[in-house]
Amino acid sequence: MSPHNILFLMTDQHRVDTLGAYGNTVVETPALDGLAARGTRFDRFYTPTAICTPARASLATGLHPFRHGLLANPERAAGGQDELNESQPLLWPQLRAAGYQVGHVGKWHIGREHGPEHHGLDGEHLPGALNPVRHPSYQRWLADRGLPPFAVTDPVFGTAANGVGRGHLIAGRLRQPVEATVEAFLTDRTLALLERYAAGRRTSGRPFMLSCHWFGPHLPYLVPDHYYDLYDPDDVVLPESMAETFAGKPDVQRRYSEYWSADAFDADAWRKLNAVYWGYVTMIDHQIGRILRALEEYGLGDDTAVFFTADHGEFTGGHRLNDKGPAMYEDIYRVPAIARVPGGPAQVSDAFATLTDLNPTLLDIAGLPASEPCDGDSLLPLLTGDTGGARAVLDRTEVVAEFHGHHFPYSQRMIRDRRYKLVHNPESVHELYDLDRDPHELRNVHGSPAYADVRRELTGRLYRELLRRGDPAHSWMGYTADIGGHRAPDLDGVADDLG
Structure with a gap:
């Protein structure tokens, strides 16, 4: 039997606490909850950086952001490159070379111009960060089905921090039926490819990797009335971090709060916005259900590894912030991750893992070695219950993440173990x-x-890990941070030579 098929489902800007599988008792997410009940739910899964393009590029390359070079979204460039280096081995061409049928539907956002078809995938580049409501393909799809065009009423805007004009659009009522939404459009396209790939699997035995990446529940939350009003705002418990004062915190957090005008919304308004966000999550879950049902109808359920995750989280008012940005809180760095592999046990894992690990995992499922270089470890042994083979992941005591800016350059590094989190902000506290x-x-x-003692120990551990990775940020830490006995020998040698 040839290697297993792979179905990869991804959302954008998705909080962990919106899923029933992660403890939310109000939000309806039956498709993802069912997937979690039959597979592995990760409780300590992190993005390598809480920004779309570099996070997705780490999935594509298996490399840390500082190594693959896409450091920020191209729309808000922070000094990094706009496209992946063509010399870097990417996930999908390796699968194609191994005989896989490979397709991608939905959000790509890995670079500015080069979409999935540039890399040999079946699919069309839908550029940008948000739902492509003006894209010709979506417009044709609506027209062919006699569906109404995109239109929004009752928009909810923030307030511009400079007092001139209005701020960002946060939510609004979508004047379309569910079957006309971009989410349904992407699901229809995915189902069409799934039908084609299922036929190929039957006739030629060729496995497939099919990805569907929705643009939501990224703000603005534009959903039809049914989902806009699905949840009672009174059932929303606002995060305790909304009591944030920013005392003793980097000042950029306060400025970012002003930029997103989080304080322009009172508690009732935030409860409604969170309820709408929940509705968006449920709407996407219903689309995921359509795909998972089709997989079973084609008789592929026992032959397909299914993954679900998100590129990063969202604040939705937590810490008096919105969107994502220069603050390395759990709201945006911890993400949902669920995986079901054929023959694997139903389990909950508290091992530290990241999007970077999914690159070698998917290659491992295909029987392929990890790329060289690769900064991740295959999660496949863990997913199949092979604890001996999963030691590289199970023995991890920490996760390290990085951030390079969004809207403006801003460098941060984070180390998080099972009790503590240290964030190194070179320009601030x-x-x-x-x-x-x-x-x-x-x-x-x-x-x-x-x-x-905790501060010194974590600072030293972060420094040593950055040094091991070759992250240039270690150099700044070597001269400015209290790293105790963790100092690199080369720096001591330089000091001795100069002394």
Whole structure:
């Protein structure tokens, strides 16, 4: 039997706490909950960086963002490159070379101009960060089905921080039926490719990898009335981090809050916005259900590895912030991740894992070695219950993430273990959170004498990991941070030579 098929489902800007599988008792997500019940739900899954393009590029390459070079969304360039380096081995061409049928539907956002077809995938480039409501393909799809065009009423805007004009669009009522939404459009396209690939699997035995990446529930939350009003705002419990004062925090967080005008909405308004966001999540879950049912109808359920994840999370008012940005809180760095592989057990994993690990995992499913170079580890042994083979992942004690800017250059590095999180901000105050005592990350204890040993230990561990990776940020830390005995020998040698 040839290698298993792969169905890869991805959302954008998706909070972990919106899924029933992750403990939400109000939001209806039957498709994803069912997938989690039959596979592996990751409880400590992180994005390598909470911004679309570099996170997706890490999935494509298996490399840390500083290594693949796409450091920010091209629409908000922060000094990085706009396209992937053609010399870097990408996931999908390797699968094609191994005989896979490979298709991609939906959001790509890996670079500015080169879409999936540029890399040999079946699919069309739908450029940009948001739903492509003006794209000719979507317009033709609507016309062919006699469906009404995109239109929004009752828009909800923020307030411009400079007091001139209105701020960002946050939500609105979509004047279309569900079957006319971009989400339905992407699902229809995915189903068409799935039918074609299923036929290819039957006739030639060729496996497939098919991806569907929705643009939501990324703001603005533009959904039909049914989903806009699906949840009662009174059932929304606002995050405790909305009590954020920014005391002892980098000032950029306060400025970003002003930019997104989070304080322009009172508690009732935020409850409604969160309820609409939940409705968006349910709408996408219903589309996922359509695809999973088709997979079973084609008799492919036992022969297909299914993955679901998101590129990063969203604040939705947490920490008096919205969207994502220069703050490395759990709201946007911890993401949902569910995987079901043929023969794998139903389980919950608390091992640290990231999007970067999914690149070698998917290649492993296809019987292919990891790319060279590759910064991730295959999760396949863990997914199949092979604890011995999964030691590289199971033995991890921490996760490290990076950020390079969005709207403007801004460098950050984070190390997070099972109790603490340290965020290194070269231009500002650093952050340290005791997640056992302060799970909502409200109190920065970086300067607290009681945490001096923890601070020094984590700073040193972060420095050594950045040095090991070759991340240039280690150099700045080597001269400015309290890294104790973790200092690299080359720096000590230079000091001795100069002394």
